[in-house]
Amino acid sequence: MESIWSKTTELHPRKPLPGSMQTETAVIGGGLAGLLTAYFLQQRGVKTIVLEASRIGSGQTKNTTAKITSQHGLIYHKLLQTLGEEPARQYARANQQAIDAYRSLIREKKIDCQFEECPAYLYSTVEAEPLEQEAEAARLFDIDARFTTRTTLPFSVAGAVRFSGQAQFHPLAFLQEIADELEIYEETRVTKVEDDRIFTDRGTVTARNIVFATHYPFLNFPGYYFLRQHQERSYVLALENAAKLDGMYLGIDENGLSFRNSGKYLLLGGGSHRTGENRAGGKYEMLRRYAEQFWPESREAAYWSAQDCMTLDGVPYIGQFSVSTPHWFVATGFQKWGMTTSMAAAQLLTDLITGVENPCEEVFSPLRFTPAASAKTFLQEGLHAVRDLSRQAFAPPRAEIDALPTGHGGVVSCEGEKVGVYKDEQGEVYMVSTRCPHLGCQLEWNPDEKSWDCPCHGSRFDYRGNLIDNPAQEGLPHA
Structure with a gap:
């Protein structure tokens, strides 16, 4: 089970940490969020190293569907209702700026990573009203979004929202180019962090600032992130001889499907479930049945799965790790939008570490308190934990x-x-x-x-x- 990104990219290996050292900033985690953060910090003259337990890009980055989009499900109408207009505006601004940042960086460095601008659609086969509400909410924040009933999907829809100016790319090809300019130590597992010291199986790193970019924070205290998010899995097939769609698609219905093209492949995704709740299995077989139904002449070239951190209020945690650790920073809870959020997180964390004001800081702050948006989810998470702990x-x-x-x-x-x-x-x-x-x-x-x-x-x-x-x-x- 290897993604098409892994099949088509060979990342250069890096040596492990050679022993104890000092640096201004240390980033723990060699995925896209960690490497982009290190890249931007280095651009501002901050000496930064990256510590990766395995190989760069070996975690969630290699398994993404690699959509670069500010269209994150029915997010904007929800944020308006639960957090209010200004936080929702910050969320939209950060993600729109992230798309622009990818576009500028790829052009500036002439990165060959199959970057392609295309629209992103939300669709439903059942109801149009939530999509009409989402389009209206997105337009409040200067996003080019409109409701439509016309798509290139192989089935009819009740409605869709079309976000213009979005993009897709090859994440590992992009990662390779960014990584070549950074000081990275692979096969270096962090075992403990205390104040400004990072303990690894290869030596100790002392750093003024420490960034946790490990997808899910491995420290339980402080921060208590294990109480504030859960993880979900989803599944993907790469199909040859399938359709060429006019953009990226995501279904909002229960068991909705995801679609995007990548060169000769069509990526068909779905089967999302909470991690640890798939005893019956059959997710890949479900996607194969859809592939046979929609494109009976298609051929499966690859299949793989992804894992995503889901926060209580639907917004990632990006910023200061906890109240008691002012020089620790975190990027986690990217929902199912890790590529765009990796860029947004890197820009925000770079500003925080270098003392630059960022207008989107408040909505992503891990120190935020959002009872209207998260109380129900917090209760559900508690019930899950009690059930699963008692099961053992x-x-x-x-x-x-x-x-x-x-x-x-x-x-x-x-x-x-x-x-x-x-x-x-x-x-x-x-x-x-x-x-x-x-x-x-x-x-x-x-x-x-x-x-x-x-x-x-x-x-x-x-x-x-x-x-x-x-x-x-x-x-x-x-x-």
Whole structure:
């Protein structure tokens, strides 16, 4: 399961941290948000290094659908209702400026990354009113958005909103060019951060400013981000011999689909669910059925999945990490719009670190208090955590190992103990603990990925117990 971005780009390896050092700013995380932040800081004369636990672009950046757009679902009407006009205006401004920044940077540096300007559509096959409201709200903030019933989708719609002036690109081709100008240390895992010291498995870095750009913050305290967001997964097929659409599309209905072209491919996405809640599986098969229905002559060239952090009020957390850490900064909770938000975050964090006033700071502040927008979601998150924590302690195993078919995994009983088991096609059994090492929630089997996923905070592990996604920082012990 490798994205078309990974298949078509070979990123140059970087050496690990050679030992302890000092720097003005250290960025933890070598995805697009981290590298763009380091790039802009360096442009302003701030000595910056990047610490990456694996390889740059190896996290969520390589699995994105790579839409550069200020069209983020039904966001503007919602923000008007929950946060008010000025925060909504800040959100729109930051994302519109991010699109402009990509365009300028790519032209200036002549980056060959398949950058293509095209409209972005929201659509519904059921109702038009929410889309009409979204178009009206977006126009309040100087976004070129209009309601329409005409699309190039292979089915009829009740309505759509067309955002003009949006774009798409090849994220790893772009990342490669940006990275070549930066001081990056790969295979350098950060284990702990205290004040201005970053402890890694390769040495200690002392930095005046520290940026956490690790997708999901791996520190629980301070900040308490594990209480303020959850993670979701979604799935993508790359199809050859499918349609050439006039732009990017996203459905707002339940089980809505995503579409965009990339060269000879059409990317068909969907199947979104909370991480750790896909025991039944079948997400890729669902997309394959749609592909067969819409384009029976198409051929599947690749398939992969992505993971996204979802905040309580629908707005990312970008800014000061916590009240008690004025020189720590964070970028997380990008929802499903990581490419645009990575640029917006890099611009905002660069301004904050260099003392430049940014008019969009307030809406993204991690220190914000938004009860009208987040109270209901906060309650739901609490109920999820209680349920999933208690499941580890009280829920019984679901089967015996002998009853588990080959090619399947699940929480089973072994000598009276509850363990996670995957039985491969040859009948070999892999047993791991079902307790997430992050905060102890019971892991659940994801048959589409052959992975153990945490429904509380989104940590993921392969069937052997190796860590795939944070916030957990270690793999699973063998049972």
